[in-house]
Amino acid sequence: MSHDTLRAGAAAPAHQRRMKLLTVVATFGGLLFGYDTGVINGALPYMTEDLGLTPVTEGVVTSSLLLGAALGALLGGRISDRRGRRTVILWLAVVFAVGTLICTFAPNVAVMVLGRVILGLAVGGASITVIAYLSEVSPAERRGRVVTQNELMIVSGQLLAFVCNAVLGGIWGEDGGVWRWMLVIATLPAVLLWIGMLAMPESPRWLASHGRFDEALGVLRQVREAQRAERELAEVKALAEEDRSARTAGWADLAVPWIRRIVVVGIAIAVMQQITGVNSIMYYGTQILTESGFDRDGALIANIANGVISVLATFVGIWLLGRVRRRPMLIVGQIGTFSALLLVGVFSSVLPEGPARATVVLALTVTFLAFQQGAISPVTWLMLAEIFPLKLRGFGMGVCGLTLWIVNFLVGLLFPILVSSMGISATFFLFAGLGVCAMLVARAIVPETKGRTLEQLETDFKQAGATA
Amino acid sequence: MTVMVAVPDSPEGRTALSAAIDEARLRATDLVVLNLALGPLDLVGMPSDLDITVKERTGYADLADCVLAALDEHAGKVDVLVIGMKRRSPIGKALLGSLSQRLLLEVDVPVLAVKR
Numbered sequence: 001m002s003h004d005t006l007r008a009g010a011a012a013p014a015h016q017r018r019m020k021l022l023t024v025v026a027t028f029g030g031l032l033f034g035y036d037t038g039v040i041n042g043a044l045p046y047m048t049e050d051l052g053l054t055p056v057t058e059g060v061v062t063s064s065l066l067l068g069a070a071l072g073a074l075l076g077g078r079i080s081d082r083r084g085r086r087t088v089i090l091w092l093a094v095v096f097a098v099g100t101l102i103c104t105f106a107p108n109v110a111v112m113v114l115g116r117v118i119l120g121l122a123v124g125g126a127s128i129t130v131i132a133y134l135s136e137v138s139p140a141e142r143r144g145r146v147v148t149q150n151e152l153m154i155v156s157g158q159l160l161a162f163v164c165n166a167v168l169g170g171i172w173g174e175d176g177g178v179w180r181w182m183l184v185i186a187t188l189p190a191v192l193l194w195i196g197m198l199a200m201p202e203s204p205r206w207l208a209s210h211g212r213f214d215e216a217l218g219v220l221r222q223v224r225e226a227q228r229a230e231r232e233l234a235e236v237k238a239l240a241e242e243d244r245s246a247r248t249a250g251w252a253d254l255a256v257p258w259i260r261r262i263v264v265v266g267i268a269i270a271v272m273q274q275i276t277g278v279n280s281i282m283y284y285g286t287q288i289l290t291e292s293g294f295d296r297d298g299a300l301i302a303n304i305a306n307g308v309i310s311v312l313a314t315f316v317g318i319w320l321l322g323r324v325r326r327r328p329m330l331i332v333g334q335i336g337t338f339s340a341l342l343l344v345g346v347f348s349s350v351l352p353e354g355p356a357r358a359t360v361v362l363a364l365t366v367t368f369l370a371f372q373q374g375a376i377s378p379v380t381w382l383m384l385a386e387i388f389p390l391k392l393r394g395f396g397m398g399v400c401g402l403t404l405w406i407v408n409f410l411v412g413l414l415f416p417i418l419v420s421s422m423g424i425s426a427t428f429f430l431f432a433g434l435g436v437c438a439m440l441v442a443r444a445i446v447p448e449t450k451g452r453t454l455e456q457l458e459t460d461f462k463q464a465g466a467t468a
Numbered sequence: 469m470t471v472m473v474a475v476p477d478s479p480e481g482r483t484a485l486s487a488a489i490d491e492a493r494l495r496a497t498d499l500v501v502l503n504l505a506l507g508p509l510d511l512v513g514m515p516s517d518l519d520i521t522v523k524e525r526t527g528y529a530d531l532a533d534c535v536l537a538a539l540d541e542h543a544g545k546v547d548v549l550v551i552g553m554k555r556r557s558p559i560g561k562a563l564l565g566s567l568s569q570r571l572l573l574e575v576d577v578p579v580l581a582v583k584r
Contacts, residue, residue, distance in 0.1 A: 244526055244527050245524070245526040245527065247527060247529075248506065248525055248526055248527060248528065248529065249506055249529065250529025250530065251529070252529065252530065252531055253477075253506055253529075255478075256476075256477040256478065256505070256506070258477075259477070259506060389506055389507055391506040391507075391525070391526075392506050395529070458507055
């Protein structure tokens with residue numbers, strides 16, 4: 001691109017600085033998402049003592065956020081179509097702050113669960129709205145990177161939470177209620193998100209889809225070169241029209257066999273990303289490490305390794321997506337994750353609790369996360385964006401997103417219950433088994449999407465029915 | 469004047485389309501094809517002697533609403549709406565809403581319902 005080379009030269013002009021600032025501000029949404037899902041990891045051991053949690057209430061406190069998120073994702077899309085991306089992100093920042101404060105001051109489990117559900121609404125809403133906002137204001141050549149950048153912010157938020165947990169736990173771990181301090185830190189990025197978004201413009205595509213073309217052009221002039229802004233208004237109008245047609249499909253279309261097949265594959269991809277049990281490590285990592293033989297401070301510090309590897313692996317994953325075919329990347333990721341889980345199960349049952357077992361388990365959770373965040377997760381997001389024909393996209397992504405949250409919810413809810421009833425190694429064997437099943441399903445039904453047009457995929461799905 | 473045909477992604481849709489082509493020839497009118505499928509309509513084998521316009525379905529999850537909106541858009545110009553009908557088992561009838569039934573009841577132009 002000619003303007004890319006231009007850009008590399010002299011000091012960045014005003015519209016570029018504005019675009020950069022906008023990206024940073026909006027991705028605070030992803031950061032909050034990561035922090036709020038990750039903070040429970042280190043806070044849970046302290047909370048368990050203070051609030052007297054049982055394995056069941058532990059699961060409920062952790063997973064209630066995900067139930068809220070499922071609802072938030074569903075509502076967020078609809079409300080932001082009606083009221084605008086910026087407006088909804090401003091509201092979400094407030095909901096983030098309110099949810100965080102309720103959790104921070106929760107005197108008992110009931111209030112805590114309420115706070116977590118409210119926080120979940122914000123997390124789920126942000127997951128949809130921030131991505132829509134960013135991809136709508138970004139120039140075309142950057143649009144593809146938005147989803148992966150947001151994913152990077154989510155894992156960075158989790159890492160940040162793990163680091164804060166370790167620092168706070170290390171300094172004030174002996175005082176009661178240190179978990180409240182861990183939670184309350186999340187209000188800070190929420191306030192920054194709110195203040196930042198106040199100064200940011202509405203999405204030009206949303207303005208165009210509501211017929212407000214003058215305002216859309218005004219926004220484009222802020223974030224593009226002068227001549228380019230004019231040219232892009234036409235493109236933005238076309239994209240707004242495309243978005244409208246992406247919301248064509250509904251439940252009735254599932255009557256058509258090849259549509260049903262695509263939706264089933266999409267749902268399978270969503271389930272496969274969560275069924276590895278990745279979030280049992282992201283939410284309960286500290287406890288898994290404590291059970292393996294770390295003391296509490298040690299586990300909090302060791303858990304940072306899980307956060308660091310997630311961030312690094314996400315970088316590797318983004319790099320791999322451009323070079324490797326999707327199907328092999330997914331399947332290798334699955335082999336890596338279930339092998340790691342299997343070995344956690346084996347070593348947890350043969351090694352006695354102590355430093356040796358703790359080190360081995362840490363090494364294996366890190367390996368697991370490398371395969372998950374470096375292969376499975378990035379492929380999941382990209383494939384979900386690639387398999388649906390335009391008119392099915394809105395409906396298909398909605399159904400798959402909801403599936404993802406629900407499986408995430410079930411894993412978060414059941415993990416502590418399973419560990420307390422059948423032990424840690426049996427639980428990991430179970431996840432390894434599910435991982436093997438997921439890999440077999442992936443081999444059987446997931447199509448290769450890299451370098452293929454939607455029309456080619458469509459033909460494949462239609463023919464799959466003719467031979468079956 | 470115009471013959472309009474609703475073509476869902478099913479064998480009934482293709483039956484309706486070929487019946488509509490015959491009808492448009494017979495009446496010597498043009499043909500508006502309402503593509504209710506999520507993919508593009510296969511135009512191979514469509515006659516070249518007819519004036520055919522394809523309308524895509526956008527923004528409507530409900531197929532009947534989409535047809536009714538298209539009829540409103542062409543109000544006063546449509547001679548006949550052609551639709552395909554599917555045989556349904558009694559259980560199927562009880563469980564699923566019927567596109568054909570809604571159109572037969574709500575459309576205010578003559579409807580030609582074709583069975584496979």
